[in-house]
Amino acid sequence: MTDITPADAxxxxxxxxxxxxxxxxxxxxxxPITQWRPSYLRALRxxxxxxxxxxxxxxxxxxxxxxxxxxxxxxxxxVSAAMESTGENPGKSGGRTRSSRTTRKR
Numbered sequence: 001m002t003d004i005t006p007a008d009a010x011x012x013x014x015x016x017x018x019x020x021x022x023x024x025x026x027x028x029x030x031x032p033i034t035q036w037r038p039s040y041l042r043a044l045r046x047x048x049x050x051x052x053x054x055x056x057x058x059x060x061x062x063x064x065x066x067x068x069x070x071x072x073x074x075x076x077x078x079v080s081a082a083m084e085s086t087g088e089n090p091g092k093s094g095g096r097t098r099s100s101r102t103t104r105k106r
Contacts, residue, residue: 018058019085023078024068029058030082049075056082 018029040055053065070078 019082019087021078021081021085023065024070024074026064026068028061028065028078028082030086031056031058032086033083034086044079047072 020027043051054062
């Protein structure tokens with residue numbers, strides 16, 4: 001196991017790409033959805049917004065998110081904007097799509 005030094009952590013953070021979305025007038029940085037862990041999505045579905053924020057927001061923005069104490073509606077708009085800013089359409093499903101070809105039963 002390797003220990004990450006503060007300098008290494010800064011380097012890693014500097015190379016990470018973040019999208020930006022606005023919550024209650026504050027711009028917050030969000031990791032691309034492809035970097036979200038299933039536990040973060042679960043927290044989001046369960047309305048555990050503080051846990052979700054700690055996982056997907058830039059570490060410097062988590063406290064701001066909590067302090068803003070946004071409404072559920074404001075958070076939903078923020079989450080949609082965050083997903084769009086990182087290249088994901090919030091209405092898009094990750095599930096399989098049906099084939100356009102019909103299959104014949106034998």
